[in-house]
Amino acid sequence: MTILALDFGGTKLAAALVNIGSRKWLRYERRLSPENANANTDLEIMRSLIYSLLQDTKPSAIGVSFGGPVDASTGTVRLSHHVAGWENIPLKNLLEDEFGVSVGVDNDANVAALGEHRFGAGQGYDSLFYITVSTGVGGGWILNGQPWRGVGGMAGEIGHVVVDPAGPICLCGKRGCVERLASGPYMAQNAREVLKTRKGGEILRGLVDNNLELLTGQLLSEAAAAGDDVAKEILHKAAWALGVGIGNVANLMNPQRFILGGGVTKAGEDFWRVVRQVARETALPEVDFEVVSAALGDDAPLWGAVALAEMGMA
């Protein structure tokens, strides 16, 4: 009995096949989305990955992680913020019609939370909050061992929790959202503004040959690790924002664990130290929790898709 796991990731597509109960992929395919991708091209590429994986196998169930808002109760994609044409696509129905098995679809943060819960850093923890800090900041809940999606499927949006009402303006219109301070692209933008207005940041400037448009969150991490003052300042503010967000969530929901994944969380020990310290200071002394690193890395959505498919079979 095999499960097919699919990950529509916005810039990349991945599919994997696993025997039920196994922790190793039987087969695995990954492909970048083309420039100017739309829902149709994404679906065509995913189909080719699937048929290449399946060969003559028929999976027992399919789980899908989608990088955007999903109505998990119907398996309908609401839209993608990265790829055009995904508005109201009944992805679950499309796949069930084509493959004749049960399909579960949910957004990537919820699915990754499920993946870490079943197979990663959340094993044995029945209530946890998974946070991905990458090009965006999102989260997914496990409460009492089950995903908590909220009444409209919108729960987990820690990226747009306000932590600094005097902070810079976010695309969402508010000031000082966690995502505005801690996501990779916004950190790069913050660094650009600092470097344009004052001295310092020599390592950062060197990494991009003074072409500030080339700055990325990744380069900020590298520069901070090498001791760059501006990079350290920006990452410190990002870690502070995450720490306040986590501490506030701890006070509100009192989960056992926070699991952090995504590229920004690879920024090194200083980053983690500030996140943990600020979270601890923000939560009440009686509120216990741990902040740990995700264990499944980029495969969290795929492993979560496996768990989602298994839930649909139960």
Next chain:
Amino acid sequence: MTILALDFGGTKLAAALVNIGSRKWLRYERRLSPENANANTDLEIMRSLIYSLLQDTKPSAIGVSFGGPVDASTGTVRLSHHVAGWENIPLKNLLEDEFGVSVGVDNDANVAALGEHRFGAGQGYDSLFYITVSTGVGGGWILNGQPWRGVGGMAGEIGHVVVDPAGPICLCGKRGCVERLASGPYMAQNAREVLKTRKGGEILRGLVDNNLELLTGQLLSEAAAAGDDVAKEILHKAAWALGVGIGNVANLMNPQRFILGGGVTKAGEDFWRVVRQVARETALPEVDFEVVSAALGDDAPLWGAVALAEMGMA
């Protein structure tokens, strides 16, 4: 079949008896705690209320609301912030031994949430957050129709969610907690500081004959309703803090309803308008919710205790 509901409220004690299924108290007793009350005097007074209520009746179950942290799984009071001697009192066991029926004990915010869910403004809403704004600010969750207490029983602490990291210092050590900006005593303190340092607030000054120590949250509401500039400013900031807190919680948990109770929420239409507007602006546009007034008033903990007792009988 009757249920006995008890409310240890910090400054007052209440007990009521109800026929199962009825929405009207059969008998009801309320008493203020004496000055210098301790756990023993509270328990003695409550006993006398109970025996006066019960006469020859034997209740089928007992539900208890306690104004302080409780381990709801064991029914043990952790402590009271208002009354000495409550540390680690096994209240559930004490009552079960004395009355020979099953007893449920939880903290007042969780119990009031349950009360509003079963009998008040939360009827028909399976996921809601109840917030009390009074001498303190606390909250209680209903998710999937059940109380969510968090792994250590600490969930719902919206009072110590930080909404303004540049705000005034709270007793908990942080700056700009919701409670620091929106609770009655802290609003009175904020008003005192404003009135000491600048002109204005003539109505407020008049209400206390210029004795600023006499200011209360209640008087602020009255002064604001009468058009006092300083009172309106303080209440506006309180409503803003609650609105940011509610909007952030909406993004994180996506419940259907927020139900607000407690004395401060009687501050009038301006207050409610700001709470709702700021909450709406803080939440993402896709996140739907309502902010409504509690329906049970001071009896919410007692009605919640009825619901808690019924859950223990099921």
